Amino acid sequence: MPYFEIIGGKKLNGEIEVKGAKNAALKAVAVALLSREKWTITNFPFIEDTNRILEMVEDLGVKVVRGDNQVEIQAKSIKKNSLDKNLTKKLRASIILAGPMLARTGKVEMYHPGGCVIGKRPIDMFLDGFQKMGAKFSRRGDEFILSAGKLSGANIFFPKISVTGTETMMMAAVLARGETILENAAMEPEIPTLADFLNKCGAKISGAGTPTIRIKGVKNIGGGKLELIPDRIETGTFAILGALAGGKIKIKKCNPDHIRSLLIKMEKAGVKFEERENELIVWGAKKMKAVDISTHEYPGFATDLQPPFTLLMTQAKGTSLIHDSIFDGRLMFTDALNLMGANIIMNDPHRVTVNGPAKLHGRKIASPDLRAGITLVLAGLIAEGKTRIENIYQIDRGYEKIEERLQKLGADIKRINSKS
Numbered sequence: 001m002p003y004f005e006i007i008g009g010k011k012l013n014g015e016i017e018v019k020g021a022k023n024a025a026l027k028a029v030a031v032a033l034l035s036r037e038k039w040t041i042t043n044f045p046f047i048e049d050t051n052r053i054l055e056m057v058e059d060l061g062v063k064v065v066r067g068d069n070q071v072e073i074q075a076k077s078i079k080k081n082s083l084d085k086n087l088t089k090k091l092r093a094s095i096i097l098a099g100p101m102l103a104r105t106g107k108v109e110m111y112h113p114g115g116c117v118i119g120k121r122p123i124d125m126f127l128d129g130f131q132k133m134g135a136k137f138s139r140r141g142d143e144f145i146l147s148a149g150k151l152s153g154a155n156i157f158f159p160k161i162s163v164t165g166t167e168t169m170m171m172a173a174v175l176a177r178g179e180t181i182l183e184n185a186a187m188e189p190e191i192p193t194l195a196d197f198l199n200k201c202g203a204k205i206s207g208a209g210t211p212t213i214r215i216k217g218v219k220n221i222g223g224g225k226l227e228l229i230p231d232r233i234e235t236g237t238f239a240i241l242g243a244l245a246g247g248k249i250k251i252k253k254c255n256p257d258h259i260r261s262l263l264i265k266m267e268k269a270g271v272k273f274e275e276r277e278n279e280l281i282v283w284g285a286k287k288m289k290a291v292d293i294s295t296h297e298y299p300g301f302a303t304d305l306q307p308p309f310t311l312l313m314t315q316a317k318g319t320s321l322i323h324d325s326i327f328d329g330r331l332m333f334t335d336a337l338n339l340m341g342a343n344i345i346m347n348d349p350h351r352v353t354v355n356g357p358a359k360l361h362g363r364k365i366a367s368p369d370l371r372a373g374i375t376l377v378l379a380g381l382i383a384e385g386k387t388r389i390e391n392i393y394q395i396d397r398g399y400e401k402i403e404e405r406l407q408k409l410g411a412d413i414k415r416i417n418s419k420s
């Protein structure tokens with residue numbers, strides 16, 4: 001199995017470009033199934049998660065042409081109602097294919113989706129939403145089946161704000177009969193981007209990016225070209241890397257507005273940065289103060305940026321309280337940071353206290369999930385000595401050729417392809 005070998009302590013300098021947003025790419029592939037016409041998705045990141053979803057739609061008989069940073073998808077017809085079990089188990093986001101499949105073919109058979117082990121990942125709100133839109137739900141062992149002649153518009157109130165839940169119901173409603181109103185909807189920037197594009201293709205969606213989204217069903221939608229927005233989690237992760245290990249790092253092709261709540265916290269901690277149009281420059285921070293964070297749905301502090309921020313706080317003076325309010329398994333990786341020399345106390349599954357600053361030392365560790373995985377890479381880059389990170393499939397799920405991009409900044413990181 002491949003692993004990363006990192007020799008820490010090098011000052012990083014130079015430029016790094018942000019790729020298209022993973023969590024927008026996955027939804028754009030799903031939404032392409034709503035149309036019989038060709039969709040071209042540009043600024044497309046080729047990472048393990050997007051490879052998996054492309055394989056899933058190919059398995060449904062949909063034509064996919066992979067190009068240079070772009071993909072063309074044409075779903076003239078959808079030949080199967082069932083989603084591949086093995087692929088579904090690898091990708092939480094496979095649930096988003098259910099909406100377009102129901103809308104196009106009237107039936108979906110699938111298994112509970114897998115993905116990052118970051119706590120409970122229920123799908124009750126999806127199943128409730130589809131049933132409100134007129135779908136029938138049944139189970140066959142651990143497989144579940146949704147069927148509907150044609151979906152009907154419905155009023156759906158999300159008891160908990162859910163990004164994928166909002167996107168899935170929005171997609172399902174595009175071809176439904178009548179109007180759907182989604183309340184307590186998620187407001188992540190990927191959602192209005194998708195809605196704007198769908199509207200250009202003939203959908204009638206208003207309010208995306210606010211807590212109430214209205215979708216008037218239409219008979220069909222066309223094709224077109226969708227450019228993905230920059231990945232805000234990559235942007236934030238590179239900003240934290242700049243504070244930890246820069247020199248001076250210029251992050252290009254990004255939108256600093258999408259990580260506002262992180263930038264406010266970094267500023268409070270004493271990190272120096274400069275925002276420009278589509279660029280962010282971050283300088284290495286010599287002395288940082290501890291600050292607290294509590295994750296929140298957008299525009300609050302993203303849970304996906306909690307792991308690298310927790311690492312940042314291991315280098316700040318004082319005590320910070322880190323509260324991950326969204327997932328109950330996202331702080332488990334702090335054990336690995338403690339192995340490297342951090343002083344982090346787990347208060348409960350949602351809260352840790354970080355005491356800093358702490359000197360980190362290279363260790364052999366494994367990447368438990370995507371965002372924890374990249375955090376361990378950052379930890380390796382600032383640790384004294386050699387770090388070996390295993391289970392890097394988890395990192396490859398979300399960051400395209402990350403070692404090559406970090407090497408360009410001067411990092412000593414190698415991918416070692418070992419057979420054992």
Ligand code: EPU
Pocket residue numbers: 023026092093116120121122123124125126160161162163164165303304326327370371
């Ligand atoms: N929830 C339910 N029932 C449901 C669905 C969700 O109770 O039916 C709960 C979850 O357990 C969680 C909360 O609602 O406590 C929010 O989860 P949400 O549904 O928003 O998460 P998601 O849509 O599965 C997306 C991103 C995650 C990101 C979260 C939160 C995608 C593909 N994934 O997940 O990204 O952490 O929103 O912002 O968009 C990542 O990229 O590493 C990642 C995990």
